[in-house]
Amino acid sequence: MDVRGCGFLFFLFMVAVGSAFGAGLGVFAWRMEKAKAQIATLDQFRPKIGSKVYADGGAVFLGEYNVENRQLVRLSEIPLILQKAVVAAEDSVFYEHKGVRPDAIVRTGLDVLRTGRIRGASTITMQLVRNAEEATGVSKERTPSRKLQEMIVALQVEREFTKDEILELYMNQVFLGGSAHGIEAAAQFYFGKPCKDVNIEEAATLAAILPSPNAYRPDLHAERAQRQRNLVLDRMLEHGFITADEFERARATTVRDYTLTPEQRLARMNEESGLLTPNKFRAPYFVREMKIRMLQEQKYDDQQLIDDGYEIITTLDMRLQKAAEEAMFNQLRAFDERKLKALQRAGREDEFVPVQGALVCMDNRPEFAGYVRALVGGRDWEVEQFNMATQAGRQPGSSVKPFVWATALENGRGKKINPTTIYVDGPFTMRGGNGQAWSPRNFSGDYSGPVSLRLALEKSINTVSVRIADDKAIGGVPAVKEMIQKCGFSIPIPPDAGLTVALGSHSVTALEQCAAYSIFPNGGMYAKPIFIEAIKDRDGLEIYRAEIKREQKMSPEVAFVMLHMLRGVCEAPWGTGGRTRELERPRGGKTGTSNDARDVWFCGFTPEYTCVVWIGYKDNRSLGSGADYTGGRMTVPVWTNFMKTALEGQEVKDFAVPEGAEIEWHNVTRQTSRGHAAGFKEAFIKGTYTAPAPPAPPKPQDVFDSIEDQMERQDRLISGVL
Secondary structure (H helix, E strand, C coil): CCHHHHHHHHHHHHHHHHHHHHHHHHHHHHHHHHHHHHHHHCCCCCCCECEEEEEHHHCEEEEEECCCEECCCCHHHCCHHHHHHHHHHHCCCCCCCCCCCHHHHHHHHHHHHHHCCCCCCCCHHHHHHHHCHHHHCCCCCCCHHHHHHHHHHHHHHHHHCCHHHHHHHHHHHCECCCCEECHHHHHHHHHCCCHHHCCHHHHHHHHHHCCCCCCCCCCCCHHHHHHHHHHHHHHHHHCCCCCHHHHHHHHCCCHHHHCCCHHHHHHHHHCCCCCCCCCCCCCHHHHHHHHHHHHHHCCCCHHHHHHECCEEEECCCHHHHHHHHHHHHHHHHHHHHHHHHHHHHCCCHHHCCCCEEEEEEEECCHHHCCEEEEEECCCCCCCCCCCCCCCCCECCHHHHHHHHHHHHHHHCCCCCCCCCCEEEECCCCEECCCCCEECCCCCCCCCCEEEEHHHHHHCCCHHHHHHHHCCHHHCHHHHHHHHHHHCCCCCCCCCCCCHHHHHCCCCECHHHHHHHHCCHHHCCEEECCECEEEEECCCCCEEEECCCCEEECCCHHHHHHHHHHHHHHHHCCCCCCHHHHHHCCCCEEEEEECHHHCEEEEEEECCCEEEEEEEECCCCCCCCCCHHHCHHHHCHHHHHHHHHHHCCCCCCCCCCCCCCCCEEEEEEEEEECCEEEEEEEEEEECCCCCCCCCCCCCCCCCCCCCHHHHHHHHHHHHCCCC
16 A cells, blocks of 8 residues: 555544544533533532421420431531541542542443443542432432443532532431431431540441441441441551551440440430430420421421421420329329229220320410420320320310300499309209200209309309300300300300300310410410420521410400409319319319210419310210219329429419409408308409398299209209199
């Protein structure tokens, strides 16, 4: 061939090579620019971190909403020995390369040609690119094109970030088994300590997990994890990261020596050490209700709770919460033991089911009005997530009576109705809307004749409550219903509900009972229950602060006169709340027992707190029959024990007359369960006091001549004679 022809061919070859090189260089430059665009968001990339929930103003950690258990830390907070362990295990020349390792790339290429599979060659930078897929756009699929993309993006990352920045991002993003994402979460999960406190063997163990996190979990696969840990220690010694003495001491330990077992982790959770599993919380019934309200009222969604790292400061007081759980669970356990023994004696133990209870405590102090300080919604969250405090509609029984009495005081001012007003406690019968005769009866089965409004409340006399509701001059049943719903009860009262409303035949929740009863010690002001005090974003900036809103639902003078009478329920020897005397503080409240003792209540308050206690069965069966199955016997002890702990060490305060309340005080002859006692200081709404008149002689034809006559008339009406 002609020399000139060979030269021409050589020229063409060089042109082709040059063109290919230029094209390749162009493609590479294009991919680098594309990679630069891909990592533009990495600088602002923030790993998903769950929202943490706190009590006591942020001092007590309750738990965390999370799919990935992650807690971010700065590189300066990660001990150098842990950084060295990770570098030794994953990328010993991390501080020398530019994002990729040429020798590893050649080795990977040979592996692809030989096996068709991609393996190895990943530097820490490349792993970060893969793990931060949301920011880099590089997927985890195992293909040659994806690997090439990962290398190119890694080169660009090295141009934009320092080595320390890359290592910090990596150590916060990497998965380490179980639910642990990031080095801090892993240290807490496996060792129960922050990563700043890990020693050499623990650091090597964390680094050993990285190649296959779930396979090398030290809590589940101790021997496998130990072999891998020892390999990491070998590499640390080889690269001069530890001394020979440190190496020998670390190798002499076993992984089991310092790793928490799943059982130990659970025990530490129960010991309130701050070590909690994601999405598991202390005070779970409170937290669930808090979350529901947060989603409904603050417009956050579940994904934000999981991803955005909020700090949610709740109104919960953990000291009060523990006191509430102890008081409630002790009573429920004791009741169950008695019930089971009784069923066993009768050969019916297969009928046994655990009894349920609910307790809600709200703050009465004006600066914290509406703050829910404790909430017990059930006995065991793992068994039953239905919240008996907020979801269960139960009959209030006689605990509705303060709102019936308040209706009489509010609407009966013109009639001068006051605590000394006399009503007749006697039998009477009326026909309901269905034409059937109905006769309200007292729990005791007997009648007291003429009684004052105060004594009727203290002794929880049913017939008087019905007579008030039947009094058209003060509005009758519609007025009672209006008062009940005005005070914050949201469950609708059936339109056809009649006089039985005065005995608590409708449905309420324990939470709404607590909010409604707090009206009395707060001068008639209603405060909506508040579960969240504040919310901060992941940078610690406050983005929400609860606003206390109080609304006048009852006139201050009616609220105070009712408070004064409700004190008698607790302080009078004959009062149904008399067992609260152990508290030895000013207090007021009302018991409640529904038909067949299906629900028992005590709703009480002090100047500091309002607390409501309910006990009953979820399936609405009867608790039992007799005086032992009433609010006074079953729920009052729970309330008293809780309040004794809640107020321990606090100054004893008395109730004050609310601002704007027009109250008169008069010494009266108090009607008691045994007669009369002079010199009792009674509270009256201004203008409703009337001096006692001498008793009128009895009238033979008066319908209230005698209890016996009324009982006879009742029997004749029921039998159809009248």
